[in-house]
Amino acid sequence: MGFYKKVPEFDLGELSIENIFITDFMPSASGTYVKVYLLALLFSKDENTKYRYDNRTLASMLSLPVQDVHEAWSYWEKLGLVNKHQHEESTDYDVEFLSLRALYIENNYVHKNSNSAIIKTKSKDPTNSFKSENALFQKLTKDIETIIGHPLTYKDYREIGDYYEHYTHNTEIICKAFSHCYKDRGIRSLKLVKSTLLQWLDQGLDSVERIETWLTADEERQLLYKDILKMLGIGFRQPNQAEKDFIDKWLDQYGFEKDQLMQIVLDLSKKTLNINFNFIDKVLTTQFQSGNLTFDAYNTNKATTEKYETKSNKRKNYAIEKENTYSEEELEQILLGRKK
Numbered sequence: 001m002g003f004y005k006k007v008p009e010f011d012l013g014e015l016s017i018e019n020i021f022i023t024d025f026m027p028s029a030s031g032t033y034v035k036v037y038l039l040a041l042l043f044s045k046d047e048n049t050k051y052r053y054d055n056r057t058l059a060s061m062l063s064l065p066v067q068d069v070h071e072a073w074s075y076w077e078k079l080g081l082v083n084k085h086q087h088e089e090s091t092d093y094d095v096e097f098l099s100l101r102a103l104y105i106e107n108n109y110v111h112k113n114s115n116s117a118i119i120k121t122k123s124k125d126p127t128n129s130f131k132s133e134n135a136l137f138q139k140l141t142k143d144i145e146t147i148i149g150h151p152l153t154y155k156d157y158r159e160i161g162d163y164y165e166h167y168t169h170n171t172e173i174i175c176k177a178f179s180h181c182y183k184d185r186g187i188r189s190l191k192l193v194k195s196t197l198l199q200w201l202d203q204g205l206d207s208v209e210r211i212e213t214w215l216t217a218d219e220e221r222q223l224l225y226k227d228i229l230k231m232l233g234i235g236f237r238q239p240n241q242a243e244k245d246f247i248d249k250w251l252d253q254y255g256f257e258k259d260q261l262m263q264i265v266l267d268l269s270k271k272t273l274n275i276n277f278n279f280i281d282k283v284l285t286t287q288f289q290s291g292n293l294t295f296d297a298y299n300t301n302k303a304t305t306e307k308y309e310t311k312s313n314k315r316k317n318y319a320i321e322k323e324n325t326y327s328e329e330e331l332e333q334i335l336l337g338r339k340k
Contacts, residue, residue: 015042020100025079028137030161031154035062036072037081044097054092075165137164140171147178148188159190167197172208180215221248224258231262231269246277254288263295267302 015038026034036058043053055073059066073095076082083096141160145152152160163174177197182188205211225239225247239247250256256264261284268283269275287298326334 015045017041018100021081024134025081025100028134028161029075030072030165031158032062032064032068033072033075036064036069037076040095041097044095136169136171137161140164140174143171143175144178147175148182156190159194163194163197167201170206173197173200173206173211176208176211221251224251227262228265231266232275233269243277246281249281250284254284254293256284256288256293260293260295264298267295267298 017038021037029037039058039062040053043058055066055069058064059069062069073082073084077084081098081100083098085094085096087093141152141157144160160174164171168174174197177193177200181192181196185192200211200214203214205214225244226235228247229235229237229239229243250261251258264284264287265280268280283298287293287301290297290301292298292301
């Protein structure tokens with residue numbers, strides 16, 4: 001296998017691109033950023049200087065939002081490939097393309113004596129920095145391919161590049177998100193990987209160790225959700241968000257211990273077939289306000305309440321019987337009186 005170039009019959013023009021851009025900068029850049037760079041580089045050629053091109057023109061020709069074009073220039077400027085020259089009293093700016101070869105030589109070599117002896121320096125170099133970042137990203141993609149069991153597509157590369165560029169440079173966390181979704185949960189979806197990664201970052205989980213601890217606690221909480229639903233006779237489905245919020249409140253806000261809560265819910269579930277979370281929440285709120293969060297305290301309160309309700313019902317039933325008991329003569333007189 002080889003690569004060669006056929007001599008064209010017609011010369012329609014060429015764009016000169018430095019090899020350093022292709023080998024060191026392009027592989028890990030977003031496809032959008034590369035398109036913006038190349039098209040603008042074409043516009044920067046001498047034969048195009050008589051035309052007025054700007055970021056809106058780029059966005060229109062590439063079918064991109066203008067904001068994506070601005071983000072591309074910020075990206076390339078950060079790597080040292082371009083300079084942005086701001087217009088006075090305006091938000092517009094011109095873009096100056098820098099020579100990558102000159103940039104590389106300038107940052108890696110200095111003249112140390114009159115004989116122009118050239119030595120390498122240890123100065124900070126955006127090119128070398130990018131090489132390091134590129135190697136890290138390449139290792140990340142290889143690790144992800146090992147996790148998911150197949151080569152990544154171009155779309156996958158762009159998606160993972162977005163995670164790496166905009167969310168976190170911690171490759172271990174990104175790999176953990178793929179492993180958790182693809183292996184632990186058995187759901188092969190980049191959307192789930194993204195939402196999982198964002199959830200961890202929102203929780204402030206900045207290491208694999210902290211993620212493992214959080215996952216263990218979350219798994220225990222998920223099992224508790226299912227156990228409580230089974231007690232209530234609805235274990236055939238997953239808990240909805242409102243039900244999770246109730247249980248979280250009882251555990252985190254009220255401070256009920258897991259075992260004590262389970263005993264109380266089990267006892268309440270025996271009282272009626274149509275028990276619901278609002279009823280349980282009312283009982284537990286009363287329990288919380290009394291300052292007693294144990295099952296024994298719940299039993300004591302329940303016994304007192306039932307005793308009071310029993311006495312109240314007896315008095316009520318007696319009054320009803322007394323008011324509604326009539327003899328045959330009294331009933332006859334009542335009926336005759338109504339006829340009159």
